[in-house]
Amino acid sequence: MNSTSTEPARASAGAAAAPALVIRDLSFAYPATSGDGDQPTRWSLTIPRLEMARSEQVLLSASSGAGKSTLLSLIAGLMDPDSGSVEIDGQRIHALRGAARDRFRGARVGVIFQTFNLLVGFSALENVMAALYFGGVPEREHASRARELLSRLGITREGALVERLSVGQQQRVAVARAMACRPALVLADEPTASLDPENAGVAMELVQGVCKEQGAALLCVSHDPSMAARFPRRESLAGLSGASAAEDRRPA
Amino acid sequence: MNDWTIILRSLRARLFSTVTTVLMVGIAVALMLVLLTMRGAGQKAFERGSGDMHLLVSADDSPLVAVLNGVFYANPPRRAMTWAKHTEIARSAPFAYAIPTQIGDNFEGIPVLATKPEFFTKFRPNPGEAWALADGRFFEKSFEVVLGAQAARQSGLQIGSELHLTHGMSPLPAPKGEDHDDHEHDENVHNEFTYTVVGILEPTGGSHDRAMFTDLTSSWIIHAHEKRKRAAGAEIPPTTEADLTDADRLITGMYLRLITREGSDVASNLPQVFDQLRRDPTIVVAAPRQEIDKLFRIVRNIDTLFFAVAVVVMISSAVAIMLALYNSMEQRRRQVAVMRVLGASRGHVFGLIVTESALIGVLGAAVGVALGLGGSMVAAEVLQSRVGLAIDPSLPPGLILYMVLVSVLLAAAAGLIPAMMAYRTSVAKNLRPMA
Numbered sequence: 001m002n003s004t005s006t007e008p009a010r011a012s013a014g015a016a017a018a019p020a021l022v023i024r025d026l027s028f029a030y031p032a033t034s035g036d037g038d039q040p041t042r043w044s045l046t047i048p049r050l051e052m053a054r055s056e057q058v059l060l061s062a063s064s065g066a067g068k069s070t071l072l073s074l075i076a077g078l079m080d081p082d083s084g085s086v087e088i089d090g091q092r093i094h095a096l097r098g099a100a101r102d103r104f105r106g107a108r109v110g111v112i113f114q115t116f117n118l119l120v121g122f123s124a125l126e127n128v129m130a131a132l133y134f135g136g137v138p139e140r141e142h143a144s145r146a147r148e149l150l151s152r153l154g155i156t157r158e159g160a161l162v163e164r165l166s167v168g169q170q171q172r173v174a175v176a177r178a179m180a181c182r183p184a185l186v187l188a189d190e191p192t193a194s195l196d197p198e199n200a201g202v203a204m205e206l207v208q209g210v211c212k213e214q215g216a217a218l219l220c221v222s223h224d225p226s227m228a229a230r231f232p233r234r235e236s237l238a239g240l241s242g243a244s245a246a247e248d249r250r251p252a
Numbered sequence: 253m254n255d256w257t258i259i260l261r262s263l264r265a266r267l268f269s270t271v272t273t274v275l276m277v278g279i280a281v282a283l284m285l286v287l288l289t290m291r292g293a294g295q296k297a298f299e300r301g302s303g304d305m306h307l308l309v310s311a312d313d314s315p316l317v318a319v320l321n322g323v324f325y326a327n328p329p330r331r332a333m334t335w336a337k338h339t340e341i342a343r344s345a346p347f348a349y350a351i352p353t354q355i356g357d358n359f360e361g362i363p364v365l366a367t368k369p370e371f372f373t374k375f376r377p378n379p380g381e382a383w384a385l386a387d388g389r390f391f392e393k394s395f396e397v398v399l400g401a402q403a404a405r406q407s408g409l410q411i412g413s414e415l416h417l418t419h420g421m422s423p424l425p426a427p428k429g430e431d432h433d434d435h436e437h438d439e440n441v442h443n444e445f446t447y448t449v450v451g452i453l454e455p456t457g458g459s460h461d462r463a464m465f466t467d468l469t470s471s472w473i474i475h476a477h478e479k480r481k482r483a484a485g486a487e488i489p490p491t492t493e494a495d496l497t498d499a500d501r502l503i504t505g506m507y508l509r510l511i512t513r514e515g516s517d518v519a520s521n522l523p524q525v526f527d528q529l530r531r532d533p534t535i536v537v538a539a540p541r542q543e544i545d546k547l548f549r550i551v552r553n554i555d556t557l558f559f560a561v562a563v564v565v566m567i568s569s570a571v572a573i574m575l576a577l578y579n580s581m582e583q584r585r586r587q588v589a590v591m592r593v594l595g596a597s598r599g600h601v602f603g604l605i606v607t608e609s610a611l612i613g614v615l616g617a618a619v620g621v622a623l624g625l626g627g628s629m630v631a632a633e634v635l636q637s638r639v640g641l642a643i644d645p646s647l648p649p650g651l652i653l654y655m656v657l658v659s660v661l662l663a664a665a666a667g668l669i670p671a672m673m674a675y676r677t678s679v680a681k682n683l684r685p686m687a
Binding site: 076099120129132135244 | 253254257262264265389583590595596597599600680
């Protein structure tokens with residue numbers, strides 16, 4: 001199942017360009033949390049190796065509670081691993097500190113959430129512009145770039161508050177926002193879970209299409225079986241973790 | 253897109269909580285502004301009016317009533333003094349002035365003080381400041397009227413205007429069975445005698461601004477005429493000064509000032525003269541400053557109550573702000589987490605939230621200053637019409653600045669707590685789909 005060793009050869013962006021994502025010996029142990037009853041449980045996440053070429057699209061399946069959100073947070077640099085490294089577009093994200101890491105994430109990583117997490121009280125246009133602002137894009141480019149992207153994604157009511165848009169439209173705004181800074185890597189966390197099957201299909205078509213157009217790699221986490229056909233490369237969290245995946249129950 | 257757009261959109265997203273919080277801050281600020289301004293201005297206005305007089309003599313029931321009636325025109329004094337008594341008092345000590353006053357008539361509700369020309373030449377409405385005319389001259393003979401600054405504004409009378417006084421607020425002991433309550437009743441208008449406006453005064457900031465002043469002799473004449481007409485039961489030829497008897501020459505008060513050394517306001521023989529006058533049971537002697545202090549001791553209790561109410565409002569608005577922040581916390585945490593994912597640093601988000609809270613303080617202070625200005629204008633109007641206190645309704649700029657500063661700092665401080673929470677917030681935890 002682990003096919004990472006063959007993937008870099010197929011990278012399309014040329015020899016000089018770094019892969020979109022390289023994970024090496026990543027390990028993270030959750031702080032003890034109280035589980036059912038009085039047995040505190042300790043979970044750990046281990047990814048010996050995962051590599052994604054530029055523009056590559058990978059589907060990662062994970063049963064709920066297996067640590068997919070943690071993995072995405074680690075990749076995005078929102079959490080620090082206990083050991084190992086995450087390299088995005090040639091930059092080890094955890095080597096960056098504080099504001100520099102936030103800036104790098106804003107510029108190079110796009111995130112699409114299951115519940116979209118759009119900024120309430122902001123218009124569709126403003127949601128995309130906020131991403132450009134925090135991603136460090138000069139202010140004069142905000143409006144034109146955001147408009148272009150929204151119209152590419154079929155949003156016509158760009159001035160409407162996001163909470164007034166339909167779910168399908170909100171999803172498109174979320175995609176536009178994730179793509180705004182032309183990231184090297186897009187992380188999608190159950191991107192279609194809030195949509196009906198028909199809309200889900202359309203949305204995935206859109207996400208995958210835009211990522212291809214912009215040359216962004218896409219790591220899509222989902223346990224929706226209908227997604228499998230859309231991705232030539234499929235991984236599972238359990239498979240990535242290999243034998244070392246551990247659920248270590250200890251008495252109190 | 254910039255920080256300001258983000259802050260404004262974020263305020264709009266919580267519009268209800270933003271508006272209620274701004275209003276709460278505004279009301280608290282306005283209350284404090286009005287309270288602090290009125291406290292200072294009220295005392296100042298009270299301290300004026302009595303001017304540079306040392307003692308006030310009248311036949312009222314108590315010294316405090318004497319001051320309220322004789323200086324602040326609260327009510328017409330109920331009892332009169334004879335001219336003989338005036339002469340006796342004026343000769344009893346070395347007075348710089350002993351000015352007779354008579355209050356009782358009015359013109360369209362504006363109280364009329366009948367007095368002698370010394371009122372303008374010797375009495376000073378504010379210590380060290382003589383009367384000043386905005387227009388015309390002081391009265392020189394009978395049936396001439398000088399208007400206080402506010403009385404002129406209120407009545408619309410000008411130099412040369414003619415008017416009739418209403419004998420409504422009967423200052424003189426009324427014969428039994430006579431009903432003098434109806435101020436506007438035609439029978440009470442002194443139609444036979446026409447007064448002419450000859451002067452308009454500059455404002456003094458005291459109670460005299462809302463009064464008009466005329467010659468004592470003319471006042472005696474019109475009241476004597478009424479009396480003679482009633483006695484005769486028919487129309488009679490106009491009364492003149494020659495017809496006046498001692499029973500007609502009545503006054504309701506006297507402004508007294510002892511001789512002092514040049515530039516000094518202190519007369520060493522004041523306690524002695526005060527005691528001596530007090531022995532006369534037919535009159536009441538008041539030291540206006542003391543009475544005003546006494547009044548303020550009474551008012552201070554109300555003032556303390558008012559202050560307590562303001563503090564309670566401040567506390568409850570602080571609680572409301574906290575509640576508003578707490579209620580928006582869930583939404584705010586999510587918003588903060590999203591901005592972090594989009595590339596905002598912890599410091600940036602912290603700054604955004606503190607600035608947003610401070611902006612609520614600025615808006616609240618602006619609302620408060622507007623409400624405070626309106627409130628103090630209303631308060632000044634009420635005090636003017638009900639109590640006769642001339643209060644400057646404008647708010648001192650220093651006080652405004654201070655209140656704005658305080659509310660902005662307080663609001664920013666209130667924003668520190670959510671900002672700290674946002675600073676520490678776990679991005680991953682707050683981006684999970686809502687349960």
